[in-house]
Amino acid sequence: xxxxxxxxxxxxxxxxxxxxxxxxxxxxxxxxxxxxxxxxxxxxxxxxxxxxxxxxxxxxxxxxxxxxxxxxxxxxxxxxxxxxxxxxxxxxxxxxxxxxxxxxxxxxxxxxxxxxxxxxxxxxxxxxxxxxxxxxxxxxxxxxxxxxxxxxxxxxxxxxxxxxxxxxxxxxxxxxxxxxxxxxxxxxxxxxxxxxxxxxxxxxxxxxxxxxxxxxxxxxxxxxxxxxxxxxxxxxxxxxxxxxxxxxxxxxxxxxxxxxxxxxxxxxxxxxxxxxxxxxxxxxxxxxxxxxxxxxxxxxxxxxxxxxxxxxxxxxxxxxxxxxxxxxxxxxxxxxxxxxxxxxxxxxxxxxxxxxxxxxxxxxxxxxxxxxxxxxxxxxxxxxxxxxxxxxxxxxxxxxxxxxxxxxxxxxxxxxxxxxxxxxxxxxxxxxxxxxxxxxxxxxxxxxxxxxxxxx
Ligand code: NDP
Numbered sequence: 001x002x003x004x005x006x007x008x009x010x011x012x013x014x015x016x017x018x019x020x021x022x023x024x025x026x027x028x029x030x031x032x033x034x035x036x037x038x039x040x041x042x043x044x045x046x047x048x049x050x051x052x053x054x055x056x057x058x059x060x061x062x063x064x065x066x067x068x069x070x071x072x073x074x075x076x077x078x079x080x081x082x083x084x085x086x087x088x089x090x091x092x093x094x095x096x097x098x099x100x101x102x103x104x105x106x107x108x109x110x111x112x113x114x115x116x117x118x119x120x121x122x123x124x125x126x127x128x129x130x131x132x133x134x135x136x137x138x139x140x141x142x143x144x145x146x147x148x149x150x151x152x153x154x155x156x157x158x159x160x161x162x163x164x165x166x167x168x169x170x171x172x173x174x175x176x177x178x179x180x181x182x183x184x185x186x187x188x189x190x191x192x193x194x195x196x197x198x199x200x201x202x203x204x205x206x207x208x209x210x211x212x213x214x215x216x217x218x219x220x221x222x223x224x225x226x227x228x229x230x231x232x233x234x235x236x237x238x239x240x241x242x243x244x245x246x247x248x249x250x251x252x253x254x255x256x257x258x259x260x261x262x263x264x265x266x267x268x269x270x271x272x273x274x275x276x277x278x279x280x281x282x283x284x285x286x287x288x289x290x291x292x293x294x295x296x297x298x299x300x301x302x303x304x305x306x307x308x309x310x311x312x313x314x315x316x317x318x319x320x321x322x323x324x325x326x327x328x329x330x331x332x333x334x335x336x337x338x339x340x341x342x343x344x345x346x347x348x349x350x351x352x353x354x355x356x357x358x359x360x361x362x363x364x365x366x367x368x369x370x371x372x373x374x375x376x377x378x379x380x381x382x383x384x385x386x387x388x389x390x391x392x393x394x395x396x397x398x399x400x401x402x403x404x405x406x407x408x409x410x411x412x413x414x415x416x417x418x419x420x421x422x423x424x425x426x427x428x429x430x431x432x433x434x435x436x437x438x439x440x441x442x443x444x445x446x447x448x449x450x451x452x453x454x455x456x
Pocket of ligand 1: 175
């Protein structure tokens with residue numbers, strides 16, 4: 001084969017070139033592929049069989065892409081049309097698993113970047129889950145509950161054909177929380193006349209959901225950083241100033257866990273800007289934010305008006321210009337650029353844990369690594385959400401519900417284990433923690449593909 005004549009680094013670059021040439025208008029997907037492939041070279045050097053079996057080419061090509069029309073009636077009775085996606089990326093180690101995102105920026109490139117990352121993240125959890133992702137360019141902001149319901153039901157009218165507990169199990173992501181999962185599950189059940197199959201995760205507790213699933217991504221991110229701090233710096237969250245972006249699911253529960261561990265959270269944000277509260281966001285203020293975001297669906301700027309005093313609101317800006325010991329970007333992709341990373345470093349940041357998917361631009365990642373900042377890459381640091389989705393699937397299969405303590409303990413154990421796997425791979429392959437994360441996630445999938453033959 002032509003590729004076997006190349007060195008690992010030439011092979012990697014040739015595959016990246018092909019990926020870009022094939023879909024030139026999907027920059028987020030290119031970024032995700034580059035980040036993984038450029039960091040796993042030591043594993044390819046040690047395992048030439050991956051190159052011989054064209055594993056990198058196969059991994060970068062989704063097993064299946066589904067794109068569909070989603071018509072729905074708005075409150076004025078006008079028929080609107082959005083676009084829906086499900087990318088079933090890789091099922092070598094289990095059924096496709098990954099969230100659904102509703103956001104106007106969604107197009108195929110975003111779903112492919114997220115689905116690609118999900119392959120390695122799910123592998124890291126140690127649970128049998130393949131990688132997938134879905135979504136729509138529907139914007140839930142400003143829509144009534146009835147509009148969200150009609151849209152979501154129409155989305156499921158098509159999606160139902162492609163999912164199932166042994167095939168593909170979606171969950172939430174940006175713009176898809178408990179309300180949307182409820183509407184989707186209700187519609188799925190109506191179409192299929194089945195119940196209790198664990199076809200979706202993030203379900204409500206009344207109908208098959210798991211305790212701790214809403215908390216899991218945010219908690220897990222903090223658990224991962226906690227373990228890294230302990231191992232690498234003999235340090236902890238106690239007394240640390242923490243900056244968090246976003247104010248949705250991940251940000252809210254990351255804030256809660258930081259408070260549990262004795263840290264002080266000073267920022268939260270949304271797409272309008274960020275708030276800085278030098279006194280710290282305590283439990284009462286966090287409860288107010290949860291009501292604002294999950295019930296009243298308001299803007300984070302209202303925090304400054306409501307609490308006043310020393311609280312600042314910075315419209316159109318991001319939190320990274322403030323001093324913080326630990327940064328947990330938990331809003332969206334590419335929300336920390338190189339200059340912001342430099343400001344964080346200059347202000348003494350010691351650890352970054354990516355609650356969001358791919359929040360750091362490549363230049364920011366390079367700066368964190370070069371400065372010796374503990375860098376918890378998203379695939380590892382935010383894997384707690386999907387891991388607990390895996391636990392929800394297990395409970396659904398067992399027809400049992402575990403206690404809050406039991407699920408939290410398992411989540412904590414999984415996050416510690418992910419850290420140890422990544423740190424172990426970094427040591428074995430003489431690379432940094434980012435390389436360790438990607439290699440540990442990659443090896444299990446790549447070996448499974450080898451063992452299952454060329455069509456797998
Ligand atoms: P939510 O929809 O609950 O919250 C998203 C938050 O990020 C909101 O505050 C939102 O502000 C902000 N945000 C979204 N897009 C942008 C943007 N383009 N610019 C600035 N701010 C933005 O989503 P989640 O908390 O669930 O997801 C946050 C991140 O975590 C995403 O990257 C997601 O992929 C990742 N993640 C989520 C998991 C989960 O279990 N939920 C699991 C693993 C990763 P606004 O309301 O103004 O849009």
